[in-house]
Amino acid sequence: MIEFQKVYFSYKEGDSSIKDISFLIKPGECTILCGKSGSGKSTILRTVSGLAPVFYEGILQGKVEVDKLVPAGLESEERAKLFGVVFQDPRSQFFMNTVQDEICFAAENIGASPNKIKEMLYEVSEFIGIRDLLSRNIDELSSGQKQKVAIASSLILQPKVLILDEPTSNLDIQGSKVLIEIIKKIKDKGISVVISEHRLDSFKEVADRFLYINKGKLDEIWTRKEFENLSDEKLLSLGLRPKTVEKKANNDIENDKEPLLDIRSLSFRYKKTNSGIDNINLKLYKGEVVSLLGNNGAGKTTLCRVISGLLREKTGTIKYKGKISNCNLRNKFCYFVMQDADYQLYSDSVSGEIAFGKKVTEKVKEKLIESLNTFKLMELKDRHPASLSGGEKQRVTLAAAYCSEADIYILDEPTSGMDGDGLCAIIRWVKLLAEKGKIVIIITHDLLLAEATSNKFIYLEEGEQVKEGRNII
Amino acid sequence: MNMINDKLKMKDVITLSIFNIAMIVIMLVTKICTMMLTTPAFDYLFYVGIMGLLCAPIFVVMSNKVAKRGTYLITGIFGGLFITVMGSPWFLPVMIVIGIVCEIIMMGEDIYRNPKRNGIAYSVYWALYALGSAIPMFFFKEQYLNSLKDSYTEEGIKTLVRFYGSWDMLLLIVVITIVLSAIGFIVGQKLMKKHIEKAKLV
Amino acid sequence: MRKLDNRTYIILLAVSTVFWFLFYKNNQIHLSVVLNALLLIYIREYKKAIKFAITYIMMILLACLFAGKIALMYIVLNMLARSIPIIMVVTCIVSGNSSELMSSLQKLKIPKPIIVMICIMIRFFPVLSKESVAIRNGMKARGIFSGWQDYVKHPFLAYECFIIPLIIRCIKLSDELGATAELRGLNADKNRTCIYDVRFGLKDVFAVIVYGTVIGLIYFGA
Numbered sequence: 001m002i003e004f005q006k007v008y009f010s011y012k013e014g015d016s017s018i019k020d021i022s023f024l025i026k027p028g029e030c031t032i033l034c035g036k037s038g039s040g041k042s043t044i045l046r047t048v049s050g051l052a053p054v055f056y057e058g059i060l061q062g063k064v065e066v067d068k069l070v071p072a073g074l075e076s077e078e079r080a081k082l083f084g085v086v087f088q089d090p091r092s093q094f095f096m097n098t099v100q101d102e103i104c105f106a107a108e109n110i111g112a113s114p115n116k117i118k119e120m121l122y123e124v125s126e127f128i129g130i131r132d133l134l135s136r137n138i139d140e141l142s143s144g145q146k147q148k149v150a151i152a153s154s155l156i157l158q159p160k161v162l163i164l165d166e167p168t169s170n171l172d173i174q175g176s177k178v179l180i181e182i183i184k185k186i187k188d189k190g191i192s193v194v195i196s197e198h199r200l201d202s203f204k205e206v207a208d209r210f211l212y213i214n215k216g217k218l219d220e221i222w223t224r225k226e227f228e229n230l231s232d233e234k235l236l237s238l239g240l241r242p243k244t245v246e247k248k249a250n251n252d253i254e255n256d257k258e259p260l261l262d263i264r265s266l267s268f269r270y271k272k273t274n275s276g277i278d279n280i281n282l283k284l285y286k287g288e289v290v291s292l293l294g295n296n297g298a299g300k301t302t303l304c305r306v307i308s309g310l311l312r313e314k315t316g317t318i319k320y321k322g323k324i325s326n327c328n329l330r331n332k333f334c335y336f337v338m339q340d341a342d343y344q345l346y347s348d349s350v351s352g353e354i355a356f357g358k359k360v361t362e363k364v365k366e367k368l369i370e371s372l373n374t375f376k377l378m379e380l381k382d383r384h385p386a387s388l389s390g391g392e393k394q395r396v397t398l399a400a401a402y403c404s405e406a407d408i409y410i411l412d413e414p415t416s417g418m419d420g421d422g423l424c425a426i427i428r429w430v431k432l433l434a435e436k437g438k439i440v441i442i443i444t445h446d447l448l449l450a451e452a453t454s455n456k457f458i459y460l461e462e463g464e465q466v467k468e469g470r471n472i473i
Numbered sequence: 474m475n476m477i478n479d480k481l482k483m484k485d486v487i488t489l490s491i492f493n494i495a496m497i498v499i500m501l502v503t504k505i506c507t508m509m510l511t512t513p514a515f516d517y518l519f520y521v522g523i524m525g526l527l528c529a530p531i532f533v534v535m536s537n538k539v540a541k542r543g544t545y546l547i548t549g550i551f552g553g554l555f556i557t558v559m560g561s562p563w564f565l566p567v568m569i570v571i572g573i574v575c576e577i578i579m580m581g582e583d584i585y586r587n588p589k590r591n592g593i594a595y596s597v598y599w600a601l602y603a604l605g606s607a608i609p610m611f612f613f614k615e616q617y618l619n620s621l622k623d624s625y626t627e628e629g630i631k632t633l634v635r636f637y638g639s640w641d642m643l644l645l646i647v648v649i650t651i652v653l654s655a656i657g658f659i660v661g662q663k664l665m666k667k668h669i670e671k672a673k674l675v
Numbered sequence: 676m677r678k679l680d681n682r683t684y685i686i687l688l689a690v691s692t693v694f695w696f697l698f699y700k701n702n703q704i705h706l707s708v709v710l711n712a713l714l715l716i717y718i719r720e721y722k723k724a725i726k727f728a729i730t731y732i733m734m735i736l737l738a739c740l741f742a743g744k745i746a747l748m749y750i751v752l753n754m755l756a757r758s759i760p761i762i763m764v765v766t767c768i769v770s771g772n773s774s775e776l777m778s779s780l781q782k783l784k785i786p787k788p789i790i791v792m793i794c795i796m797i798r799f800f801p802v803l804s805k806e807s808v809a810i811r812n813g814m815k816a817r818g819i820f821s822g823w824q825d826y827v828k829h830p831f832l833a834y835e836c837f838i839i840p841l842i843i844r845c846i847k848l849s850d851e852l853g854a855t856a857e858l859r860g861l862n863a864d865k866n867r868t869c870i871y872d873v874r875f876g877l878k879d880v881f882a883v884i885v886y887g888t889v890i891g892l893i894y895f896g897a
Binding site: 481482483484486487488489490491492494495497498502508512513514516517527530531534535538547550551554555557558559560561562563609612613616617620629630633636664668669672674 | 688689692695696699700701742745746747748749750751753754757758759761762765769788789791792793795796799800803804807834835838839841842843845846848849850852853856857861862
Binding site: 051087089109336340345 | 772773774794795797798801802809810812813814815816817818819821822835836839840843844847848851852853854855856857858859860861862863864865866867868869870
């Protein structure tokens with residue numbers, strides 16, 4: 001179905017970003033591309049669909065064939081029929097406002113007959129299991145539902161190849177499971193599936209092969225069996241996410257008499273949707289790392305926004321060092337690292353970013369150099385933050401957080417879209433912060449991260465605290 | 474640069490649309506702020522100028538990213554469509570004319586990367602926008618003055634007439650707008666050099 | 676849902692704009708607000724009809740309050756109130772279905788780039804508004820510019836901190852959206868079809884005639 005022979009591709013300026021790639025994918029096969037961030041996975045996906053060099057300009061060498069056609073030479077219409085593509089960010093791929101229109105969009109564009117589109121619409125929505133969502137507004141959906149709509153709309157023209165770019169990065173655990181089931185069904189239809197992904201472990205049921213890309217080259221190919229036999233050390237040395245991590249040793253920190261942060265019966269509701277959090281009670285001590293777990297929409301981010309002072313609590317109190325503190329005060333001692341690093345980078349260089357908003361004194365300089373070293377940013381210190389990769393950006397925001405005077409750090413999905421190196425690095429830094437006596441609150445679906453760093457786990461469900469414990473349940 | 478490369482593609486239309494929406498968000502916030510926080514007189518004299526000042530960095534990046542003929546025209550149409558949505562459909566043809574005028578200023582090869590010419594066209598764009606938005610003031614002048622007759626002294630009405638719908642006031646607005654949008658453009662160029670070009674995003 | 680064709684709304688918009696320029700009394704504007712509220716009720720947008728009516732009444736009342744004191748305020752409020760009847764007609768188009776709208780505009784031979792622009796505007800205006808709120812929150816979350824005093828002290832820096840992430844987000848959004856468009860056939864050189872039945876029917880002719888007559892009566896009668 002897909003044939004690559006000695007393919008090279010280089011963007012307008014700079015070296016080739018993929019070199020000498022050859023592989024063959026049969027119909028109905030599921031192939032996972034893995035590798036460190038920036039290794040060229042997305043470029044391969046782009047050359048498969050012909051977006052590189054048609055949309056992303058550059059030079060392509062070698063033979064790329066999909067279903068005996070050359071993707072780069074296809075008309076827009078033919079390309080739409082041959083490929084279904086789902087990008088990582090659901091915000092930037094929907095054109096229409098309702099689910100039904102969105103799914104039909106591609107078919108309408110290439111001028112298929114309305115009756116045929118309707119037939120396909122019902123077939124596809126039945127197949128993916130979103131029949132009940134058809135009349136809903138896209139913006140009301142959860143991220144798992146959005147993902148399903150994106151897949152459904154890419155399947156409407158019955159493509160031969162489905163390409164998914166980091167599909168699990170916005171999904172919760174439940175959502176990932178559903179996704180795997182859908183991919184299984186798609187494979188059974190004889191559609192080849194190509195996925196670029198970091199969380200490999202969850203795909204081992206459906207993946208037929210894993211292609212390991214390193215610095216633009218295809219270094220290794222594993223079958224499912226071979227992948228299952230790979231050891232964690234090997235995965236880590238390749239920069240991939242391991243299957244398990246060492247659990248954090250549970251030394252008791254709670255000997256401290258007084259909690260640093262004491263949250264009592266905290267509630268908040270959004271006016272518009274009336275969703276929110278109810279009656280949250282939490283005691284956090286110096287040096288504690290807490291993982292907030294739960295499905296999307298359970299209120300994890302809302303809780304953290306209230307704690308960090310971005311939202312004003314409705315009822316309940318938050319005591320900091322024994323004193324009640326209002327939201328303006330909390331804003332001073334909390335540091336919230338958002339999931340999307342783009343919103344929190346303002347300066348024109350990494351070092352400027354870390355020292356942002358501070359008067360440059362000798363003391364700040366020292367701290368700056370210290371944090372550049374601990375976060376391994378020395379080489380990047382003069383680069384513009386926007387030119388960095390996702391993982392590097394996340395590292396810059398963490399370094400800036402480290403440099404600030406805050407006592408409580410909140411990380412929102414810090415490992416989404418991150419490779420093994422990034423995961424390990426974050427684990428190290430979270431531990432470092434905890435050693436300094438700071439409180440770290442992590443919102444995450446990533447059980448590896450939670451297990452490796454936290455000594456307290458809190459489960460939220462529909463805005464309520466359902467479970468709390470010292471181990472993952 | 475050959476002809477094929479100079480035509481707007483779908484990709485460019487999408488880029489222009491997204492950036493224009495960002496500009497419109499800023500324009501909307503500006504208008505609301507000047508209306509709520511300042512006096513009506515200040516609002517009347519300055520709001521278009523401030524829009525030109527604040528939107529400039531977005532426009533500079535957009536025009537350098539697309540760098541094809543039609544940027545001003547599309548911006549004009551887009552602005553006009555939005556103003557239609559906000560309740561003044563008559564402004565759409567005005568905006569299209571403004572767009573065409575700016576396209577005429579931008580005649581020439583690869584001119585969008587020439588900051589001087591682009592800056593002139595940008596200032597003209599906002600100056601004409603200010604002129605255009607004063608049209609209803611001229612239309613409904615009589616009506617407003619009539620309705621004020623009972624509750625106002627002749628003196629007060631005279632000052633109002635001087636303020637609204639007099640040509641020298643309009644000239645003042647145009648000058649303010651040109652100055653502010655030119656400043657904005659220069660700042661925009663600087664910001665683009667400092668950030669966007671450094672990050673190699675254009 | 677009872678609906679008229681988008682082309683009907685466009686005709687109604689043109690008609691009401693022309694009369695908008697011709698109206699010379701406030702009574703005429705009052706009556707056209709009533710007429711457009713009836714239009715919204717006819718297409719079963721009850722909530723919107725009520726919302727607009729209330730907004731309009733509030734503005735007129737406020738304007739009356741200011742009339743004797745601040746003439747400028749009176750004029751500004753009147754200008755705003757005046758645009759409400761037009762916004763009501765536009766609402767019919769914008770709050771409808773974009774797929775139908777694209778199809779209607781295509782039948783009017785509007786060039787494709789403009790159709791795409793309108794479609795993106797309807798979809799992405801709320802998205803970008805949310806982005807700007809997110810950037811504002813990002814600043815707050817990092818603990819910079821947390822109070823209004825900081826804005827007064829460093830207005831330029833604050834502006835830079837807001838505009839740069841916004842531009843970077845725009846670049847990313849437009850790149851990804853462009854790629855999506857390419858893959859979903861938006862570039863295809865074909866006439867778009869539509870799963871809905873887009874037709875200019877009897878109902879539409881009837882609506883145009885009634886609307887035109889009533890607005891004419893308002894102009895000559897009031």
